[in-house]
Amino acid sequence: MTPLRVALLDQADGGQARQLDAALRAAGHEPRLIGSRAVAQAEALLRRRGFTPALTHVPFATLELQRADVDLAHAFTAPDAAAALAWRRLGGGPVVFTCCERIDRGSVANARQRLATLTRALGQPDAVVAVDDGVRADVERWFALSLAVVPAGDVHAHEALYRKLLAASAG
């Protein structure tokens, strides 16, 4: 089996991307962590104007994906998914989004671009999964979407998912 070349994006650095990175490496694959380059001043300005956090790194992450020699992008936050989807539109490969955040009525649409970013992240990637049962239940309640649960450390489940998506995109 050829090693998988996967970009892992986790601007929030919740640890899931690093966990999967280590697991994929141990399994002989070639993951690549895409770091964030948020522009602090612009980010602060956007926050003052009511925008959802972590938007300014998106173009940089997209650029980095363009330069990276990867077959698939896997995002762990909604803004990261926006970067991955932009990369796909520019000719990149399949996109996976793992929803890691708990969602409730207070947080689902509490800033400008928040709902739009989350809706695109849950609706447009080639595969969307939940990191645990709590997140799966939240997404079902607030988005009426049923997601499979794939924990970040489950390398076999991710490997199977990636290969299926890559085969589908090649076919």
Added chain:
Amino acid sequence: MEGSIAVSVVVASHARHLRLRWLLNALEEQTLDRAEWELVVVHTYDADTAARVLDAHPLAAAGVLRHIAIEPGTGSPSKQRNIGWRAARGELVAFTDDDCRPEPDWLERLLAAAGEHPRAVVQGRTRPEPHEREILRASHVRTLDIEPVNAYRQAANILYPRALLERLDGFDEGAIAGEDVGLSLRAEAAGAVMAAAPGAVVNHAIESHTLPGIVRQNLKWRHLAYLAKRHPEFRAQLPLRIFWDEHHLRTTAALVGVAGARRNAAFALLALPYVRWSLGRRGRGATRRVIAAAELPGHAVRQTAEVIGMAAGAIRHRTLIL
């Protein structure tokens, strides 16, 4: 009607299935005993969306929620609400919108107010969604902020006795906008009293739009000319009996001022109320005024489009309203 209940909640929904889902979640938390109320949703969604959003919701499993699908493209708020209340079992019918989130005690308080004012139309308080307050920073937002009883009696939060709806034959399906105020005017003409229930609170979504998006959306207000034509008594509520609201009055004066200033500079003074209001709409302080000034051109385009739209509606319905 089998098994009459105290109150039916009727919701018309179109192209907002996510917000509808959130409304269902809010209604799931109502403190009023579920044996006393039901929910009827009349929508235009395809079978898959309806199954996912409505059938799979706990309120459907509990037997509280029923939904009626109509052909996409054939609906309107008035038509869908009429289908909804006619299918409802309640002696009272509460209307709310699919972009609203009622507080948990909403129905209980609405029902209590209806008990204090039998046979009255009861309007609750509608306020911008507190969870979405940050979105108010956007240039072009849409929400509702209503202290009951107001002049427009929006269907976002209002309760009618079913008998009154039957007597009035429900909403006027010829009205594309303002159907809710039209119904309340006919109710008043029929002798109904309007009662306020300020404690019955519904939170209305705050949505930001692009300039073309908000202009497109606000074009529907041109149909308010139909309301003015059908209900001339409503003009008593309008500034100078001609303008839909104070914004339209200021905008029209500013447009006349700008046009007239080419011949006589004094005409420009007519634009002052508009500029003054626009610069102060974000509040006091230099930063807020700079933001308001930056937003002024976009707002001017939006308000001008609204007034032109109203003028087009006025021509179509042959009645003077701007």
